[in-house]
Amino acid sequence: MNKDNVIGAVILLTSIAVIAIYIWLIFFPPLTGLDIFILKLTGSVAVAGVFGILAWIGYTLATTPPPKPIEEIEKELKELEEEQPKEG
Numbered sequence: 001m002n003k004d005n006v007i008g009a010v011i012l013l014t015s016i017a018v019i020a021i022y023i024w025l026i027f028f029p030p031l032t033g034l035d036i037f038i039l040k041l042t043g044s045v046a047v048a049g050v051f052g053i054l055a056w057i058g059y060t061l062a063t064t065p066p067p068k069p070i071e072e073i074e075k076e077l078k079e080l081e082e083e084q085p086k087e088g
Contacts, residue, residue: 026038026039
C-alpha cells in the first residue's frame with residue numbers, strides 16, 4: 001500500500017470509531033447528563049460552523065471591490081489595440 005492508501009484507511013477507521021463512540025455516548029451515557037451535553041456541544045459546533053462560513057462569505061463580499069464596468073474594460077481594450085503596431 002502506498003502512503004495515500006494508508007492515510008485513507010486510517011481516516012476511514014478513525015471515522016467509524018468516532019461514529020460508534022458518539023452513538024454509544026448518546027444512547028448509553030456512562031454519566032448522567034453526558035448525552036445532553038454531547039448533543040448541546042454538537043449543535044453548538046454545527047451552528048458555529050455554518051454561521052462562521054456565512055460570516056466569512058459576508059466579510060469577503062463586504063471587503064472585495066466591485067468589478068470594473070464592461071464599458072470601461074472595452075475602452076481599455078480599444079486603447080491597447082490602438083497602441084500596438086499593426087502587423088502585415
